[in-house]
Amino acid sequence: MFAPSQHDVRRFFCDTWRKRHEGLPLTPMEAIAADWIAEHPEYDADLADLQAALDRGYAVEDGRTNPFLHLAMHLSITEQLAIDQPRGIKQAVDLLAVRLGSLHEAQHQAMECLGEMVWASQRSGLPPDGEAYLECVRRRATAG
Structure with a gap:
């Protein structure tokens, strides 16, 4: 790795x-x-x-x-979208981008979810929960 x-x-x-x-x-x-x-x-x-x-x-x-962390998260999310990993993240971010009218803003929202997942993993000592991350992005994509 x-x-x-x-x-x-x-x-x-x-x-x-x-x-x-x-x-x-x-x-x-x-x-x-x-x-x-x-x-x-x-x-x-x-x-x-x-x-x-x-x-x-x-x-x-x-x-x-931190500009380096921010840009690195953009790269991470871009890679996730390219390979749709976790499965469904591309659709969720695409829907969020439509809702917000901006892929950039959708990535910023996904970043918040990604940060929450990493924080929860570090705090609990458990592996990152990709499903929780995906659900967080989906909730934002469908929020009214």
């Missing part, structure tokens, strides 16, 4: 940002990441300075989103 370190993830996104801005060729994964980076120009300063990115902490108490 691929388990990149925090620094690996930050290097990946900073390098992708740099390559995108320099017009350099991107790997397929970098191309997907570059699309999400383009959707988040508010992260440009964080991505432009690799050393600062490696040195900086993003504590919840700071009241600021």
Whole structure:
């Protein structure tokens, strides 16, 4: 299983940002990441300075989103949709995107569900509950 370190993830996104801005060729994964980076120009300063990115902490108490975690979650959800895993997630996110009028916003809603699943797993010591995650996204997709 691929388990990149925090620094690996930050290097990946900073390098992708740099390559995108320099017009350099991107790997397929970098191309997907570059699309999400383009959707988040508010992260440009964080991505432009690799050393600062490696040195900086993003504590919840700071009241600021960790741009690397946020972008990594976009990549994770994009991959889940591509392979429909957990089974049904693509349909649920597609329905949510229609309801919200935006795939980007649907991904943000799915991110909240994904975060809840990870938090519950860490808290309980049990494996992540993909069905609970899927049901959370489905509830949001069908909320009136």
